[in-house]
Amino acid sequence: DAMVIQNPRYQVTQFGKPVTLSCSQTLNHNVMYWYQQKSSQAPKLLFHYYDKDFNNEADTPDNFQSRRPNTSFCFLDIRSPGLGDAAMYLCATSRGLGGGASETQYFGPGTRLLVL
Template identity: 90%
Template structure:
């Protein structure tokens, strides 16, 4: 089945120790997104890639970086995690919304990050 896969599902890191979360998709979608979601809140968009074009949200801290080496894979790098970065990190994909007329997003199961 076509899907969005995130690894690991649970990640524990230490304060200040860099961590990388990964996302892969078999949907062949142009657009990939990274969201941060804290308990009982809506997902907050960090950035997205439209093909290889990187689009950062204005309020995304510099501590968060992303890489998309090919269509299928996207990585979220947190350079120096703080306690406030503990959250669920969601990856999502969509087809080109301009062509589709709307932007249905397909989410992975998320990676829950704990910072000690």
């Protein structure tokens, strides 16, 4: 089945130790998103890629970076994780940004990050 895959499902890191979260998709979608979701809160968009074009949200900390080496994969890099970065990180994809059916976002299962 076509889907959005996130690895690992659970990630433990140490305070200040760089960590990378992975997302892959078999939907061949042009857009890939990264969201941060803290406990009992709504997902918050960090950034997205439209193909190779990177779009950062204005309030996303510099500590968060992303890479998209090809259509299928997108990575979230946290350069120096702090205790406040402990959260669920959701990856999503969509065919496009415009109207019609392309506007639906499909989510992966998420990676729960724990910072010790």
